[in-house]
Amino acid sequence: MDYLGNHLLVELYECNSSKLNDQNQLERVLEDAVRISGATPLKSSFHQFAPQGVSGFIIIAESHFSIHTWPEFGYAALDIFTCGDSIDNKKALDFIESELDVKTVTVTEIKRGNAHFPLKINKKVSAQVGVF
Amino acid sequence: MDYLGNHLLVELYECNSSKLNDQNQLERVLEDAVRISGATPLKSSFHQFAPQGVSGFIIIAESHFSIHTWPEFGYAALDIFTCGDSIDNKKALDFIESELDVKTVTVTEIKRGNAHFPLKINKKVSAQVGVF
Numbered sequence: 001m002d003y004l005g006n007h008l009l010v011e012l013y014e015c016n017s018s019k020l021n022d023q024n025q026l027e028r029v030l031e032d033a034v035r036i037s038g039a040t041p042l043k044s045s046f047h048q049f050a051p052q053g054v055s056g057f058i059i060i061a062e063s064h065f066s067i068h069t070w071p072e073f074g075y076a077a078l079d080i081f082t083c084g085d086s087i088d089n090k091k092a093l094d095f096i097e098s099e100l101d102v103k104t105v106t107v108t109e110i111k112r113g114n115a116h117f118p119l120k121i122n123k124k125v126s127a128q129v130g131v132f
Numbered sequence: 133m134d135y136l137g138n139h140l141l142v143e144l145y146e147c148n149s150s151k152l153n154d155q156n157q158l159e160r161v162l163e164d165a166v167r168i169s170g171a172t173p174l175k176s177s178f179h180q181f182a183p184q185g186v187s188g189f190i191i192i193a194e195s196h197f198s199i200h201t202w203p204e205f206g207y208a209a210l211d212i213f214t215c216g217d218s219i220d221n222k223k224a225l226d227f228i229e230s231e232l233d234v235k236t237v238t239v240t241e242i243k244r245g246n247a248h249f250p251l252k253i254n255k256k257v258s259a260q261v262g263v264f
Contacts, residue, residue: 004202004209043177045191055191066196077139077213110141112209
């Protein structure tokens, strides 16, 4: 394996805004998604913002799931960061899309942590990637 | 503002492995980094793995900081996800690099959540980006 982790950065657009503003429902959806993916949940925390919006994360044995919602835009930023090759992140994503009535999705997949050391790179390399 | 969030995906290579395996120290470093960035911490959770490795997460009012460490590789995956334009994520990153004796860093900056709706995109768009 060339990389230590696999990170899906998911933009969920045109979601059900009521669901995006319901902390309890989002906790259930993310917990179920973790289970469906085959990952092992360890610790989780969610926060309800006023007047609207929820942030939540679940630390899993294989890294994390997180979500930040903007109900006023019908938008949520979802991250599914896993290591190993036994986690079905796509199945988890399909489930979340279905549960939040998502109409438009973009996924950016980033490989995290080059496993081959030493690295032939400069001290600091930056790249900008726009997600549309 | 064209985007709702700004996400730095940071690969920290050739770190001090002892520090990467010290949950208490990592909690302090991330909490201090949040403070230095000007962000508002809300909830945090850290987990020590056996035989090695730590995962940690801080929900901030402006999204999150997270870290996953692989001491055996001297590597940590750091995420600094912020919204608004008042958070100094680069200052936080410089501090973390210094505290963990990091020798090699790569940064990928992803804009999260296009603020202009409706979007002229297909149902599902995927992209792969390797971080070296």
